[in-house]
Amino acid sequence: MKINNQRIQLQNIKKKFGNDNVLNSVNLTVNSGEIVGLIGPSGSGKSTTIKILLGMEKADEGEALILEKRMPNRKLLADIGYMAQSDALYESMTARENLRFFGYMKDVAKKELPKEIEYVAEVVDLTNYLDKKVSGYSGGMKRRLSLAIALLAKPKIIILDEPTVGIDPALRLKIWKELAKLRDEGRSILVTTHVMSEAELTDRVALLFEGKIIAFDKPKKLEDEYKVNNIEEVFLKVEGE
Numbered sequence: 164m165k166i167n168n169q170r171i172q173l174q175n176i177k178k179k180f181g182n183d184n185v186l187n188s189v190n191l192t193v194n195s196g197e198i199v200g201l202i203g204p205s206g207s208g209k210s211t212t213i214k215i216l217l218g219m220e221k222a223d224e225g226e227a228l229i230l231e232k233r234m235p236n237r238k239l240l241a242d243i244g245y246m247a248q249s250d251a252l253y254e255s256m257t258a259r260e261n262l263r264f265f266g267y268m269k270d271v272a273k274k275e276l277p278k279e280i281e282y283v284a285e286v287v288d289l290t291n292y293l294d295k296k297v298s299g300y301s302g303g304m305k306r307r308l309s310l311a312i313a314l315l316a317k318p319k320i321i322i323l324d325e326p327t328v329g330i331d332p333a334l335r336l337k338i339w340k341e342l343a344k345l346r347d348e349g350r351s352i353l354v355t356t357h358v359m360s361e362a363e364l365t366d367r368v369a370l371l372f373e374g375k376i377i378a379f380d381k382p383k384k385l386e387d388e389y390k391v392n393n394i395e396e397v398f399l400k401v402e403g404e
């Protein structure tokens with residue numbers, strides 16, 4: 164029997180908006196117990212890739228699968244923690260009320276919920292602000308709350324679109340450490356970023372440029388292959404070829 168370790172699969176994804184080829188044969192996989200980074204400059208197609216994966220946009224060609232199923236699929240909702248690029252929060256409610264609401268949506272058992280909320284709030288350093296209304300939150304705090312919501316219910320699949328934008332370096336590091344821990348527990352994490360230094364923290368990194376994956380491998384392997392010291396230099400080198 165073939166054991167499929169690939170929890171996320173994007174095969175030959177093509178997408179046009181009008182006459183613009185936004186994605187051109189994108190192939191990407193995320194295994195269990197793996198953090199994959201999708202990295203590329205603004206407008207390279209990162210969010211579009213994620214939206215196609217989640218069934219929020221339709222690909223013109225190709226196949227996008229999560230746990231071998233095409234999205235949207237209601238049955239998979241509790242298995243997926245998704246953090247979008249823009250926050251979708253209830254501003255008139257407190258952070259705790261937001262977390263409670265999304266916890267119910269994800270079918271977290273009522274008696275588990277307080278513990279879950281405590282854990283995700285701790286990861287993003289919001290423990291002391293849980294009872295404050297979201298309307299009074301700063302932009303960075305809203306990002307952190309969105310990330311906390313994505314981590315609720317310990318989903319098998321975690322998909323984060325630019326999770327660390329507006330988050331200061333110390334907390335950024337803490338969040339990456341937590342992602343590594345979740346990875347070690349067997350979860351599959353796909354994270355987009357345009358911060359090249361964050362690529363070093365992933366297990367495999369896909370470099371997206373003008374809708375094409377121009378390289379996809381372990382960061383260290385890419386650096387060795389291109390004889391450079393970091394992913395930014397790999398990017399510049401591949402891009403120049």
Ligand SMILES: Nc1ncnc2c1ncn2[C@@H]1O[C@H](COP(=O)(O)OP(=O)(O)OP(=O)(O)O)[C@@H](O)[C@H]1O
Pocket residue numbers: 180185203204205206207208209210211212248357
């Ligand atoms: N709904 C849409 N209609 C038309 N064009 C779109 C639409 N969504 C995205 N695009 C275009 O597709 C391209 C890729 O956008 P996308 O948001 O996927 O890039 P990105 O890599 O996520 O960028 P950023 O880091 O700035 O968010 C851009 O040129 C964008 O203008």
